[in-house]
Amino acid sequence: MIASVAKALEILNLFSTAEPCLTLTTISKRLGMHKSTAHHLLNTLLQYGFIEQQADDSYALGKTIIALTQNILVNVELRDRAAPLLRELADTCNESVYLTVRDGDRVLYIYAIESSQRLLARTAVGDYAPLYCTAVGKAVLAFLPPAEVSRLYADRPDSLVAFTPHTLTNFRQLQDDLARSRSRGYTVDNQEHELNTFCVGAPIFDAHNAVIGACSISGLDTEIIDSRLEVLSGGVVYTAQQISRRMGYVPERMSMVRQNMAGK
Amino acid sequence: MIASVAKALEILNLFSTAEPCLTLTTISKRLGMHKSTAHHLLNTLLQYGFIEQQADDSYALGKTIIALTQNILVNVELRDRAAPLLRELADTCNESVYLTVRDGDRVLYIYAIESSQRLLARTAVGDYAPLYCTAVGKAVLAFLPPAEVSRLYADRPDSLVAFTPHTLTNFRQLQDDLARSRSRGYTVDNQEHELNTFCVGAPIFDAHNAVIGACSISGLDTEIIDSRLEVLSGGVVYTAQQISRRMGYVPERMSMVRQNMAGK
DNA sequence: CGATTAGTTTCATAATATGAAACAGTGTAT
């Protein structure tokens, strides 16, 4: 661990949507370092475009970071392969479509085709969401080794936080839901993460037949998980499978894996 | 300038779409540093999620960087405000819509609503493009102080590189095009950057009435800058103005600025 | 099986980041 590099990265992590601009003194105080040290670090970050300085001398994350995004492995290997398939899906269902990858106990949104109905401004790309209460997250959980799911949530009651009254906060409930999802091949999110948001999700596998992420259809109408469920679930599952294929996944092998999981 | 931080940032800049994975020795050789040093730096970046290690021990940019994106000033101040307006525009014209910001002599794509016709996989978000041969770039140039435009291109013949046979590689040609764009309020890109790609762009201004970026409609059909030009240009200009308003721009002041520019 | 490649760890020393203090602007309050 190189201390100065760690400090520089901590500076980058200090910025948030709520506070996209920070002053030198704020930064130095928050991280408990001297103004001078923070200034040196910021100058270096500035030189490389990772930080930008505003007219009022305050600092903000630099645009260069957006450009870096094009070189991130999941974007090259997964997003860019999945994008055309997701566009097709979005066109056929006329709802928002999301692509996510698992990152530990969360899911990271890496691509979104947001429908115009969804007039909430901000794109989801870059957002994290829990695994246990989103269609995409549960799609990952359903096809993760059961031991790993238990490690995450069993005997940890505080790990299943209720975002809405619909959130599954009981481990058994969640397990049942995952079992059902496993047999159907898709997941349903009935306002478990956000009220008035309904989603249908399906898992994405890699060449080793391991779940690496999921995609979903998301909208503001109950119909999505009701009258339109059959059509939409067919769509996400098909799309997720196509994406998996492009990741090197071989479906035949998977049926064996499923049988093994069912046997346990 | 803190050397170790600079080295760490140089490591991050080493990755590209073509080479999203690099080995330790490759990194150390490219940057002329010892394996051990590179290893220390990578470990630090690893700890903070800026770098990820693959199964084969090679290194890649980490997913954390995608999350950082949500806190970047232009995304918070411009993209999130513009997104709903751009979605509306995309719906009405049924073509790809882009949002860009100026970054020196280039334009950076920060948001995209890519139409399903465009089945080229990769999203443009994070891409840079030149100012002189794109609809978005020329929209910026047209409303930049003329002195700045001259500084960029006048007496620098190698600065106007031809991407296609349609690229304007002559400064006078470019100036004429910008003058026309200025009076119309929108720009046209007739395959100047990419063959078979036609765009209509309009400038976005901030609270100081300075151009900060542009948005555009982009597609694969000549119609876009032909039979549909009137409708589409009306759309982008209107959208760009709405975005500008949300950025604090006051239209009345602008007419004065325009008169001043015309007088020069 | 030996050789060559890879990544990782250790450690002394040479390099450099650090923090105190002083400086220079800005805006505010007295």
Next chain:
DNA sequence: ATACACTGTTTCATATTATGAAACTAATCG
């Protein structure tokens, strides 16, 4: 109007720490 408090910036000696050589391990290849 003047002084004060607040920014960010610069300087510089020294104590900290990053560095690179070398040794180590593990895997790959002829």
